[in-house]
Amino acid sequence: MNKSTQHWKLSTHISEYDEAIVEAAELLKQQQVVAFPTETVYGLGGDATSATAVQRIFDAKGRPADNPLIVHVADQSHVEELVTEIPPIARKLIEQFWPGPLTLILPSNGTAAENVTAGLSTIAIRMPDHPVALSILKAAGKPLAAPSANRSGRPSPTEAVHVAQDLDGRIAGIVDGGPTGVGVESTVLDCTARIPIILRPGGVTKEDLQPLIPEVIVDPALAAQGSKPKSPGMKYAHYAPEAPLWLVDGDVSFFQDQINQLQAVDKRVGVMASHELADALDHSRTLRCGSRNNLAEVAGNLYGALRQFKKADVDVILCEAFPDHGVGAAVMNRLSKAAVQKVIQ
Ligand code: TXA
Ligand code: MG
Numbered sequence: 001m002n003k004s005t006q007h008w009k010l011s012t013h014i015s016e017y018d019e020a021i022v023e024a025a026e027l028l029k030q031q032q033v034v035a036f037p038t039e040t041v042y043g044l045g046g047d048a049t050s051a052t053a054v055q056r057i058f059d060a061k062g063r064p065a066d067n068p069l070i071v072h073v074a075d076q077s078h079v080e081e082l083v084t085e086i087p088p089i090a091r092k093l094i095e096q097f098w099p100g101p102l103t104l105i106l107p108s109n110g111t112a113a114e115n116v117t118a119g120l121s122t123i124a125i126r127m128p129d130h131p132v133a134l135s136i137l138k139a140a141g142k143p144l145a146a147p148s149a150n151r152s153g154r155p156s157p158t159e160a161v162h163v164a165q166d167l168d169g170r171i172a173g174i175v176d177g178g179p180t181g182v183g184v185e186s187t188v189l190d191c192t193a194r195i196p197i198i199l200r201p202g203g204v205t206k207e208d209l210q211p212l213i214p215e216v217i218v219d220p221a222l223a224a225q226g227s228k229p230k231s232p233g234m235k236y237a238h239y240a241p242e243a244p245l246w247l248v249d250g251d252v253s254f255f256q257d258q259i260n261q262l263q264a265v266d267k268r269v270g271v272m273a274s275h276e277l278a279d280a281l282d283h284s285r286t287l288r289c290g291s292r293n294n295l296a297e298v299a300g301n302l303y304g305a306l307r308q309f310k311k312a313d314v315d316v317i318l319c320e321a322f323p324d325h326g327v328g329a330a331v332m333n334r335l336s337k338a339a340v341q342k343v344i345q
Helices: 019-029 051-061 076-082 088-097 131-140 160-167 252-264 275-280 295-308 328-338
Strands: 006-009 034-037 042-047 070-072 102-107 122-126 173-176 187-190 197-200 245-249 269-273 286-288 316-320 339-344
Touching: 006 019, 006 160, 019 034, 019 042, 019 131, 019 173, 034 131, 034 160, 042 051, 042 131, 042 160, 076 122, 088 102, 160 173, 160 295, 245 252, 245 328, 252 269, 252 275, 252 316, 269 275, 275 286, 286 295, 295 328, 328 339
Parallel strands: 006 173, 034 173, 070 122, 102 187, 245 316, 245 339, 269 286, 269 316
Antiparallel strands: 034 042, 102 122, 187 197
């Protein structure tokens, strides 16, 4: 474990020759782990070809060993080095969506360290669309394994300060490149099946994929209680705020009733809602996460809002259920996992 974590703050113009980038890359070459921003959430990077570096990622996060990591590349040629083949549909997806929030599951050729893939025969790969992530990848000259840079089970970090809350003292460095944009993680797409399957909804939506893959489906196990998802990570409890979260699916008066009933038994209620619902409710402890008509804005604010509710202030969080289309599918997937109880009208 690292006693002290080095912090760098970057301004807007970034290149692989910036001092912070060079220093971060140097630590990565020494098999240390460093957090940096991507366009989705902050990642905790380590050399994907080094079992030592990868083990440090699992240790820092407290991540179960059977949950494989996503490997990040800055160059398409690095993909060829990690897989046995790139199916034609994967090539088309790469051309259209990279760099961007789409992770492809491909057949591994065993070049990555064994603990990256948690013993699976497949490997998850993506090219992030963020100048800091790309500069670090280029400067390190290696593919980097990078899960979200949170302690396992906590909401993913969308700002450097979230990373520090969870991992200060446990990792070699944090590169602060400002808040991330998309706010939810990449879409994980299994390209080893004849028809690709969405294993985790994310920044690239089903609707975005449909023109290329009209038959694309979301892994049915994600919606079904008790069945085993194809993506190991999706079986774990996740994204939990400090207080229990209930997902409320109903109109304004139903939502207000839930608040009133809890307050009647002396519960301190936090509410997480769209501007539209927040305006209609009579409740002071409400955090807004954007407009119901702008789900990208809701996604961008989601994890930051979950982190803001503190045990000391609220006993329970009531959260609005959002529409399930577009990036709303990723928002609802994360909220369902964060929720301990679902209240349906
Ligand atoms: O946006 C993102 O994807 C962020 C940024 C940092 O790039 N990373 C991220 O990594 O979300 P992580 O480790 O938090 O989530 C990786 C997900 C897990 O659900 C894991 O089970 C799944 O990808 N995964 C990794 N390798 C897989 C494989 N070979 N087959 C199926 N699922 C896999
Ligand atoms: Mg994660």
